[in-house]
Amino acid sequence: MIVTVLLFAILSVGMPLQADDADPSRHGTLILERFPISAEWYRPEAAALIREGVVERYGVEEWRAVVLAQELHQHVGIYTILGAKMGVRARSLLQAPTRAVEVMLDTGGNGPMTCAADGIQASLASTFGQTLVRLNHPEVPRLAATFEFEGRALRLILKPEHQDVIQGYVSTAREQHGDLSPEYFQELERISYQVWSDFDRSEVFAVEWLKD
Numbered sequence: 001m002i003v004t005v006l007l008f009a010i011l012s013v014g015m016p017l018q019a020d021d022a023d024p025s026r027h028g029t030l031i032l033e034r035f036p037i038s039a040e041w042y043r044p045e046a047a048a049l050i051r052e053g054v055v056e057r058y059g060v061e062e063w064r065a066v067v068l069a070q071e072l073h074q075h076v077g078i079y080t081i082l083g084a085k086m087g088v089r090a091r092s093l094l095q096a097p098t099r100a101v102e103v104m105l106d107t108g109g110n111g112p113m114t115c116a117a118d119g120i121q122a123s124l125a126s127t128f129g130q131t132l133v134r135l136n137h138p139e140v141p142r143l144a145a146t147f148e149f150e151g152r153a154l155r156l157i158l159k160p161e162h163q164d165v166i167q168g169y170v171s172t173a174r175e176q177h178g179d180l181s182p183e184y185f186q187e188l189e190r191i192s193y194q195v196w197s198d199f200d201r202s203e204v205f206a207v208e209w210l211k212d
Contacts, residue, residue, distance in 0.1 A: 035060070037050065045193050046193070049193065049197055062201065065087060065088055076189045078112070078192045079113050080192075081192055081199075083115065083116030085199065085205075086156050087101075087121075087122070103148075105134070105135050105136060106138050106146075108138065113141055144157040144158065152212055153209075153210040154208065
């Protein structure tokens with residue numbers, strides 16, 4: 001029930017989210033009075049991020065988007081987190097409200113990169129149901145997407161050096177724990193929290209303006 005309430009809170013609002021207002025936890029919520037950003041509301045791994053200053057570092061808007069993406073996805077994952085960060089970055093650059101940005105993802109139709117779609121839906125409130133999100137199927141899938149709003153369009157691409165970092169994490173987890181073992185997925189979840197903390201959305205994505 002709480003997951004449904006949280007998702008409607010973010011997906012039903014149609015105004016820009018401001019992360020630097022006096023009480024940013026009250027913005028972008030339709031049903032909730034405030035979005036929870038205190039450590040006591042969260043499980044230990046996420047609470048640790050709050051205590052180390054992740055909310056202050058990246059803003060409440062990104063925190064809310066990543067949390068909602070994980071609740072929607074029901075799995076803490078690297079690409080879900082990166083999709084949420086990507087959506088927040090795109091909305092800021094386009095100066096767009098929620099429920100308004102059209103998205104074309106170049107992840108192809110198979111995981112794990114397609115998990116980014118859930119992060120983008122949570123961050124932009126642009127959804128498949130609203131026909132605002134589509135999947136492209138390039139020969140070489142990559143974590144990249146085109147975002148359009150009111151005649152402006154840009155493309156965000158995860159920089160190769162950061163993709164290499166992720167691939168290194170995944171390869172090491174596979175070597176240590178075996179492919180698709182419970183221990184492997186536990187290690188990927190630990191890595192996901194590290195990506196959440198370490199990957200700055202203003203630095204990890206290359207920006208290419210297509211129409212400005």
